[in-house]
Amino acid sequence: MIETRRLLLRDVLRADAEGFHAYRRREAYWRHVPMEPPTRKQIDEFLEQCLREQEESPRSSYCLAATLKDTNEIVGEALLRIRSARHCQGEMGWAVAELHQGKGFATEIGLALLRFGFGEIGLHRIFARTRCENFASRRVMAKIGMREEGILRENVRARGEWWSSVQCSILVHEYGAASAPGGAVPADGPIS
Ligand SMILES: CC(C)(COP(=O)(O)OP(=O)(O)OC[C@H]1O[C@@H](n2cnc3c(N)ncnc32)[C@H](O)[C@@H]1OP(=O)(O)O)[C@@H](O)C(=O)NCCC(=O)NCCS
Numbered sequence: 001m002i003e004t005r006r007l008l009l010r011d012v013l014r015a016d017a018e019g020f021h022a023y024r025r026r027e028a029y030w031r032h033v034p035m036e037p038p039t040r041k042q043i044d045e046f047l048e049q050c051l052r053e054q055e056e057s058p059r060s061s062y063c064l065a066a067t068l069k070d071t072n073e074i075v076g077e078a079l080l081r082i083r084s085a086r087h088c089q090g091e092m093g094w095a096v097a098e099l100h101q102g103k104g105f106a107t108e109i110g111l112a113l114l115r116f117g118f119g120e121i122g123l124h125r126i127f128a129r130t131r132c133e134n135f136a137s138r139r140v141m142a143k144i145g146m147r148e149e150g151i152l153r154e155n156v157r158a159r160g161e162w163w164s165s166v167q168c169s170i171l172v173h174e175y176g177a178a179s180a181p182g183g184a185v186p187a188d189g190p191i192s
Contacts, residue, residue, distance in 0.1 A: 019074035023097035034158035088124035
């Protein structure tokens with residue numbers, strides 16, 4: 001469980017299926033994600049995979065539901081995967097339900113994942129990728145202090161097209177400097 005100013009990031013549950021399907025089936029979710037609009041059955045399968053990953057030891061994947069502290073409503077998701085334990089490398093991602101976009105939730109999720117990945121797991125570098133045209137996600141990466149590493153040219157085949165991706169990353173010492181008081185990265189607010 002990761003707590004931020006407005007959110008709880010917690011392990012997904014089977015009972016979350018409807019909450020995830022409600023926003024994942026909307027174009028605002030899948031427009032820049034390499035998938036078809038998901039069916040409820042696919043959401044169930046996705047959750048089963050997440051539940052299996054929760055049992056792994058050592059654990060290498062954290063697929064978390066982002067819920068509003070006040071109401072428990074699912075407003076999005078957070079993903080952190082350890083890509084190389086030996087080299088302390090992780091990858092993260094996020095999504096926010098259309099109704100809640102533009103309120104800073106993805107930024108709050110991203111900062112919480114950095115705190116968790118560097119602080120609890122001990123990663124050295126965390127990277128994120130998104131479709132080049134996904135300017136909102138690119139902006140979130142910049143806001144949480146990630147730097148652009150480059151473009152992966154036509155590395156994804158989605159819905160009959162080739163997509164290119166941008167890859168950004170942040171190193172543990174950059175995070176430490178940027179998240180210190182007066183640093184470039186905004187605080188995700190006091191944890192009550
Ligand atoms: C990308 C996504 C997670 C952003 O979530 P969010 O909660 O709205 O993000 P935030 O509010 O924290 O920040 C969004 C930033 O992008 C900016 N933005 C939004 N749309 C933009 C656009 N088309 N062009 C440029 N900037 C844009 C916002 O203005 C904001 O920046 P600001 O704070 O400087 O004004 C959300 O749009 C989403 O879930 N999309 C669908 C799933 C997805 O694409 N996930 C990422 C896969 S890698």
